[in-house]
Amino acid sequence: MSSHEFAVDCHLHSHWPQKYDYLHPTGSRIDKSNLAASPSGLFKTLGSNGITHCLLIQPGAYAFDNRAMLDVVAMSKGTVKALAGLPLDAPDADFIDLKNRGVVGVRLSLITFDPHLFESDKMGAFLRRCHKHDFWVEVFAGAGTWPSIIPQLLRSEVKVIAEHVGWPMLAEGISAPGFQALLQFGRTTNAVIKLSGGFRISWKPQPYDDVKPFAVELLTAFGSDRCIWGSDWPFLNPDVGPAKRPMKIPPVESYRGEADVLSSWVPSKEARQKILWDNPARFFGFTKSAKLGELSLSF
Numbered sequence: 617m618s619s620h621e622f623a624v625d626c627h628l629h630s631h632w633p634q635k636y637d638y639l640h641p642t643g644s645r646i647d648k649s650n651l652a653a654s655p656s657g658l659f660k661t662l663g664s665n666g667i668t669h670c671l672l673i674q675p676g677a678y679a680f681d682n683r684a685m686l687d688v689v690a691m692s693k694g695t696v697k698a699l700a701g702l703p704l705d706a707p708d709a710d711f712i713d714l715k716n717r718g719v720v721g722v723r724l725s726l727i728t729f730d731p732h733l734f735e736s737d738k739m740g741a742f743l744r745r746c747h748k749h750d751f752w753v754e755v756f757a758g759a760g761t762w763p764s765i766i767p768q769l770l771r772s773e774v775k776v777i778a779e780h781v782g783w784p785m786l787a788e789g790i791s792a793p794g795f796q797a798l799l800q801f802g803r804t805t806n807a808v809i810k811l812s813g814g815f816r817i818s819w820k821p822q823p824y825d826d827v828k829p830f831a832v833e834l835l836t837a838f839g840s841d842r843c844i845w846g847s848d849w850p851f852l853n854p855d856v857g858p859a860k861r862p863m864k865i866p867p868v869e870s871y872r873g874e875a876d877v878l879s880s881w882v883p884s885k886e887a888r889q890k891i892l893w894d895n896p897a898r899f900f901g902f903t904k905s906a907k908l909g910e911l912s913l914s915f
Contacts, residue, residue, distance in 0.1 A: 620889065622904060624896035625662060625875075626671040627779070627812045627846020630655055632684035643676025643728045644852035653850035655688045661849060663909030665871050669902045671720075671846070673754070674701035676728035682714070689718040693906045699723045699754050704738035711749040720900045721752025721775070726761060727783065734765045743772035752777055752899070754810075759784040759794035766801050775806070775899075777844070780813030784830050795830070802837035808899065809838045811891065812846035814877055815868050822873055823880035831881040840887040844895050847874050 631646045631653055638645050646653045662670055672685045678701065685698045699721045700714050724733055733739065746753050754777040757765060762782065769776050782798040790796075801807055811831055818824035835843055851868035868874050882888050896902055 620666065620892050622668045622897075622902075622907070623666060623892040624669040624671065624844070624900075624902060625667045625847050625849070626844040626896055627673055627810055628658065628662075628670055628849040629675045629852075630658060630672050630685045630688045631675060631850070632687070635687075636678070636681060636684045638677040639681050640677050640679040640729065643678075645675070645677040646850065646852065653852075655684075658688070658849070659908055661871050663907075665875060666909075667875075668907040668909065669695045669896070670697075670908070671844075671896065671900060672696060672698040673846075674699060674723050676701075676725050679729075682719070686714075686717055686719075692718075692908070694718075694903060695906050695908045697900050697902070699752065701729075702742075704733070704736055704742040706742070706745070708745060708749070711745060711751065715749060715751075719751075721754060721777070722746060723754045723756065723779075725756040727756050727758065734761075734768060739768060740772070743768065743774050747772055747774045751775075752808075754779055756780065757783060759788075759792060759798060762794050762801065763797040766797060769807075770805070775808075776801075777808045777810055778802075779810050780816065780848075781809065781811060781827065781830050781834055783813070784817065786817065786819065786826055786830075790829060790833055795833075799833060799837040802834065802839075802842070806842065807838070808842045808844060808895075809834045810844050810846055811835070811878065811881060812848055814881075815851065815874065816848070822868075823877040825880075828881050835882060835887070840882075840884070840890045841895065843882075843887075843891045844899070845878050845891050847871060849874075 633648045680701045682700045689696045698719045700719045702722050753774045756779040759782045784795050814824035814827045818827045820826050
């Protein structure tokens with residue numbers, strides 16, 4: 617990462633159980649004694665690894681309580697933005713308030729929150745409100761689910777981010793209908809793919825060579841102008857993946873090692889420049905006026 621003057625981590629989580637209790641029974645969480653994975657640890661980790669900006673993703677365990685993220689965004693002088701959690705009946709006022717506080721979209725997690733979200737009769741109106749307020753809609757769904765949800769996303773005309781390389785089942789291969797539907801979605805729309813989550817999907821150690829063919833196909837389908845990258849810091853619950861793996865998955869040992877996976881998946885320095893800075897800056901409104909490593913923060 618050090619070769620890039622500006623770089624954005626577009627997938628990580630702010631956990632602050634020392635201040636805000638978890639609300640949802642599922643989703644990754646940290647112990648209150650784990651200060652390394654709290655906001656102060658977040659800024660230190662990113663700054664020391666050359667990450668200048670980040671996009672926080674609402675953890676499923678916090679449900680719709682976005683305060684742990686919003687507090688961090690408020691301290692960041694524009695270097696941090698967020699994707700929030702919202703109920704499907706959230707009114708316009710909630711969208712306006714969150715947007716004014718640095719939120720650029722919402723996360724819909726069918727994996728860690730509610731697998732039946734897109735079956736709700738409220739989803740259509742919710743997506744229309746997202747479009748009205750120019751919110752990104754990030755979808756965390758298994759590859760096999762994409763054929764059933766893409767039509768709703770297309771009808772709503774929302775800006776879509778597909779999370780964690782589309783969450784493929786490696787054993788089914790690239791030719792699986794769900795993954796092929798996601799590739800076609802990338803070829804024919806302005807959707808964005810997030811190259812992230814390798815340690816959750818792979819059956820191998822870094823740089824996750826079994827996930828790389830999927831990432832390469834996605835890079836080709838979406839194009840380097842519509843790819844972003846995320847670390848998934850603080851690397852909680854590595855055994856939570858799209859399929860039961862036959863071995864114990866070791867924890868990710870360092871942020872640097874996870875960040876370096878991108879260089880294996882995307883060898884082109886020009887493409888990585890787009891993925892790490894040009895695209896996130898264009899999509900989410902980041903500027904070069906401040907860097908995370910230059911901020912003096914007190915939590």
